[in-house]
Amino acid sequence: MTTADVAVIGLGAMGSAALYQLARRGMKAIGIDRFDPPHDRGSSHGETRITRQAIGEGAEYVPLVLRSHAIWRELEAQSGECLLHAVGGLILAGERAEGRHHAKPDFLGTTVATARQFGIAHEVLSAEQIAERFPQLILQGDEQGYYEPGAGFVLPEKCIEVQLTLARRMGAGVFTGERVLRLEPTPGGLTVHTSRARYAVGRVVLSAGAWVREFLPLEAFRVHRQVLYWFEPEDPALYAPERFPVFIWLHGPGEDGHFYGFPMLQGSAGVKLAGEQFSRESDPDQVEHTVSSEQIGFIYRHHVAPRLRALGPRCTRTAACLYTSTPDGGFVLDWHPELPGVFVVSPCSGHGFKHSAGLGEAIAQVIAEGRSAVSLEPFSLARFAKR
Ligand SMILES: Cc1cc2nc3c(=O)[nH]c(=O)nc-3n(C[C@H](O)[C@H](O)[C@H](O)COP(=O)(O)OP(=O)(O)OC[C@H]3O[C@@H](n4cnc5c(N)ncnc54)[C@H](O)[C@@H]3O)c2cc1C
Incomplete structure (x- = not known):
């Protein structure tokens, strides 16, 4: 043995x-x-994961993510691979949003508070400032934003x-x-x-x-299938990592009231976006990996078309992935x-x-x-x- x-x-x-x-x-x-x-x-x-250092889920997570960023840089030096892309991260919440995310009641407020507590570089932005900096976004005008230049994505x-x-x-x-x-x-x-x-x-x-x-x-452990969608932009340069950040957008009530997304990576199928669902549980051995055209249509009409400019309805890739969540x-x-x-x-x-x-x-x-x-x-x- x-x-x-x-x-x-x-x-x-x-x-x-x-x-x-x-x-x-x-x-x-x-x-x-x-x-x-x-x-x-x-x-x-599924290509990318958002990383941010001011953690809206609670201050107790910040020391972990700070160590992660340092370790990824060490791993990059040892391997010659690029793992962490600090393209900037934007969290925005409109007035109609509940403000709740990942079971935490005031996600944006906690993000700003932890950034201040840990001295993480950030800016608090008005809707006007967000629109000026990121013309890809279609805003209502009542949004508030948090921008962290050191946030971004990992592979x-x-x-x-x-x-x-x-x-x-x-x-x-x-x-x-x-x-x-x-x-x-x-x-x-x-x-x-x-x-x-x-x-x-x-x-x-x-x-x-x-x-x-x-x-x-x-x-306490519940497994939920989540779906990632890649939508084709009219002009990929508009959504390139040099011009577009990772984002989390809280725009309305309930579990369909938010989505998040990424810039388009070189060679990627499109701009990757996703919402979250916690109402239907899954057995990890019986996960449906095919995504229906109804599901794609809903995401496009509900999140994408009203909020992101020049992003067409053509979904070029999907992936199903599992959350294991606690209450x-x-x-x-x-x-x-x-x-x-x-x-x-x-x-x-x-x-x-x-x-x-x-x-x-x-x-x-x-x-x-x-x-x-x-x-x-x-x-x-x-x-x-x-x-
Ligand atoms: C769609 C989606 C989007 C996400 N977005 C983000 C994000 O933007 N930012 C972020 O920070 N986090 C994000 N997450 C969460 C993050 O990806 C997860 O927290 C993380 O990947 C969980 O890793 P894990 O090691 O627990 O699980 P896994 O990576 O799934 O690893 C579990 C491993 O255990 C193996 N295994 C299971 N049972 C056995 C067994 N009996 N014997 C041997 N091996 C076994 C499996 O094969 C698997 O490889 C996202 C998750 C999903 C699904």
């Missing part, structure tokens, strides 16, 4: 970051994934690939196409039973994304209540990627040193037990 200090189960955004950081610390680490990451079955695919598939490559180079074992079936506690740690083998390990990092419930069947929209980063030595890493709720590199470091510190430099206390499981 192969032995290791630690096994990382699931090598997506979180697992690849954790494996890299564990290997960096000289631990004997192995990573196991049922697919071959980066892949398009989980939560970490999720590339981040995973780079961290796995570096982890391998530092001696980590990476086993793909191998499904973890069961974790069995033993006197010295745990036995990891997979579809191919058994591994004797001291600790486990459980970063199985949308499949976390197979190992921790907690009511308070927060992460779960805690020891498994029933399996000693298993650290549960479930940071999605639709906003986890930007924190992944920093989380990988924090998890490796917990495993190697017993505690992390950034506090993970706000992400404990106990908050659900109290309800």
Whole structure:
């Protein structure tokens, strides 16, 4: 039986970051994934992810994203790849918007407050100023905006690939196409039973994304299918990263009252946009990957046509992706209540990627040193037990 200090189960955004950081610390680490990451079955695919340093989901996330930005720059230096594109980020909210986003009541206000608290460069913009700077946007005139020049996007598939490559180079074992079936506690740690083998390990990092419930069947975890859409611009230069930022736009009430988007990358199928839905749950093994023309038509009519200039109705690409959400929209980063030595890493709720590199470091510190430099206390499981 192969032995290791630690096994990382699931090598997506979180697992690849954790494996890299564990290997960096000289631990004997192995990573196991049922697919071959980066892949398009989980939560970490689709070209880009927004990153912003002032976090509207709460100040407790800021230290994580600040570490992520620093680590991505280190990874870029080591790999020669460009991972983080700081093209600027705009958050705007109109008067009709509830202001709620990712289960947080005043997303824009909290963003501005955390920017001030942590000294993050930003500007608060009026509708007039937004319209002047970003003529691509069709405004009502009652919007308020937050602009962060250091925000932008990261390339999720590339981040995973780079961290796995570096982890391998530092001696980590990476086993793909191998499904973890069961974790069995033993006197010295745990036995990891997979579809191919058994591994004797001291600790486990459980970063199985949308499949976390197979190992921790907690009511609080809900899986929701989300869809990404790429629309063709009349003039791609108008939406190039030099002229157009990433944005989150809160424009109306309810879950159809907001959407977000990205500039058009060189060689991309179009301008990538998406909304969010939390009313229909999904089984991660039965996800519909085809997107209907009705769904595309709704997104275009409801979000795109009234708000973005010179963006045609032709949808050139779609992708379905999974959120694993909790009732308070927060992460779960805690020891498994029933399996000693298993650290549960479930940071999605639709906003986890930007924190992944920093989380990988924090998890490796917990495993190697017993505690992390950034506090993970706000992400404990106990908050659900109290309800
Ligand atoms: C459409 C969409 C848009 C998003 N936009 C943003 C954004 O703009 N900014 C942002 O910060 N975040 C965003 N997020 C959230 C972010 O992408 C997620 O938080 C993050 O990708 C979650 O990573 P993960 O490692 O938990 O899951 P995954 O990357 O899915 O990794 C889980 C891995 O576990 C493996 N696995 C599962 N079960 C087993 C098993 N039994 N044995 C072996 N392997 C197993 C899977 O194969 C998978 O590779 C978005 C998410 C989605 C879906």
